[in-house]
Amino acid sequence: MRPSFLMLASVAASAHGLVLRHAGQGGLVHQNDPDALSGSISYTRAKMPSLRYWREEAARADRRLCVLNPDPDGGDSGPAIEEALTGDCRSKSLIVFPGDTYHINSTMNTTTLDDVIIHQYGRLLWTPDIAWWLTQSMPVDFQNQTTVWYFGGDKVHWDGHGFGTLDGNGQVWYDWAHGRGNLPRRPMNINYRGFNNSVVQNMRYVQSQMWTMAVTYSRNVLFEDIYVNNTSTSEHGTLNTDGVDTVYSDNITFNRWSVTNGDDAVALKGNSSNIFLYDSIFHGGQGVAIGSMGQFAGKWEYIENFYARNITLINTAHVSYLKTWSGHPNGYPPNGGGGGKGYARNIVMEDVYIEGARSQPFFAWQCEHYEGDSGKDCDSSEFKISDVLWRNVSGTARDNVVHSGTFQCSAGAGGCTNITVEDYRVTQKGELFNRWKCMNVHDNSGFECNNDE
Template structure:
């Protein structure tokens, strides 16, 4: 288990933005009910014992996974918890029976995505003590889908559903089946000291292995994450508001993402009041990027869509250290469309604005600091600001100071 312990070198944080309430880490206290989950230890399904413990101790309970390996061969739906502490000392291994999971994963109600575990409730506190681990047996999935995006019924590892005034700390996630986790319909949640490693061991890419996605959630703090994966490190999607992401390291994948969003025709969605700070990106494609669907619907979600409405605004991305970023530091694009289709980048009515990128240092492979393709139908992007940028080109060590722009209105601190 020591391999997955959090690195003590992560910097501690001092300040929060005023719009986000800081949930503090929680120490277990005396509970009316305590449930210690026994592991079979022989590879047979431990999910029935897990479900029984969560049912018995769902109110004012203390649920304990011992320092053992638990085999999870069937879905878990443990929501509607109240005032529950969950101690995860052990190792949860999902079966590699992909045929079973394709038939039995549970839909989450967005993008036709599904999950193997719904977990949520009020005043819920999950502690992995730096050793508790979720292993999705993801290589079996990477080998089946062979890079196909949003393979039907391929499940994510965990869906935090309806968590309120809750915390998740000291947890490790390895070889996630698809997205590592989604935080949905949740409010005032701390996710701290989280380790994610979903990387392929052969030529089949670990695509769609986002470290975390948020949607329909408010007041979420994500602190001291270390993510090494094949896609977005953290992605904020529909109706994500008052989010802080800080003091983290993102490796290999796409970097930090706002979106994709605007996929559902006529639906109004937002991403608002976001602070991202003190992040190190190592070998990611971008440091940060924005992606919206075009204004023309082509096919249907999860792989198709478009025509959504709404806005992204009041975002601050600051104090980033870039190491070997594979493309530009910042990309804004409104061109996402059905796989294989060429989207009209000027058709989206979804507005992107009020985003500040400040204090970026390091090296990138691209020749631009930022590449921005904004939609003219939405009036272009507005309030885009860059400041204190000190980047060099990886191959030549020459200064990078150019920007590529389309429909950026009133750029602040830079010239297109």
């Protein structure tokens, strides 16, 4: 029997008008003007359309209407959400989350959705029980990364209307990690997995447990008007709180993102192609990451056709950086590895503004190695980096930054080729910041390497 908070309504049009069929226990409670939520993150609720409106919308589109309310006693809403999204609401449905807060204390696997529309107005809040989640998190098939929610399917449209929120209760995780990276079983908030021909828009992702999300084995997806904020209120930082990572995915577009975090805003991992990023702003963290790559010995990977335009970065380490592991394996992933092969090419960023860069705005590094040995084996990688363009980049770098660009490329891969910087206007202390350090860089354009400085 379904938990009482879930109300399924199958709507069908007939010659005699609407027929509403209910399943499950309890009544559907619709709140037109709920109280605002309080807490360290400010939540504002939309004034939602009426139940009558949703009935009419479902009937007009010949869809099943599923209205999912939180557990009335504040219990775990996860099992009923999973049951709905894998059962009666899985296909050709209109799904509404009208409640304030849905407490989540169980993993969810909802990867077979087909032609559904989701409207979310409240917050899904994961419980802060670290010991529990470390035993329950599910593998993402990359490094030792795990998640608490597999979400996927075909032709899904998920709209948060600027209020729908996934809240990982991340502060407990930041304090627990004590700045240590890639801790086993520490989960990301959501893994969009096998997610195709779909749209996610107007959503908020806050205080994620680790990475905010990974997009894996997915194709033709638009993420638009997305807000990410993973901020610590203690002395412990937010390492590993990436905004989004792509793995084994193609034709993924990120449009109008705002990311505040302590790591990569957007990161492309192995076998990512045709990734597009537009009209976004990033605060803190590392900037845009291409990699890391070549971490898995003997494995072939590629990253190609990344295009970004109109990007603002405030107090980030870099505009973007490309990172591969060395060619000699040392240790094991996630904090060790190396020896992988492949290529990264056709990487373009243009119309970029960076304010207060904390390190070199442009960075390529092929020396990633086991903890303690990083930077000691820079010429063994056979992972090829080529055809990289930064165009129309302006802004400022902090006074203590030494180089505007550092390119430590591997001789074993034939170096980096065709690296271009055009219309560059980043300043330091009021003057053009124009110091470039290069190793094994060929066919570069728009800058001169001055390694003696």
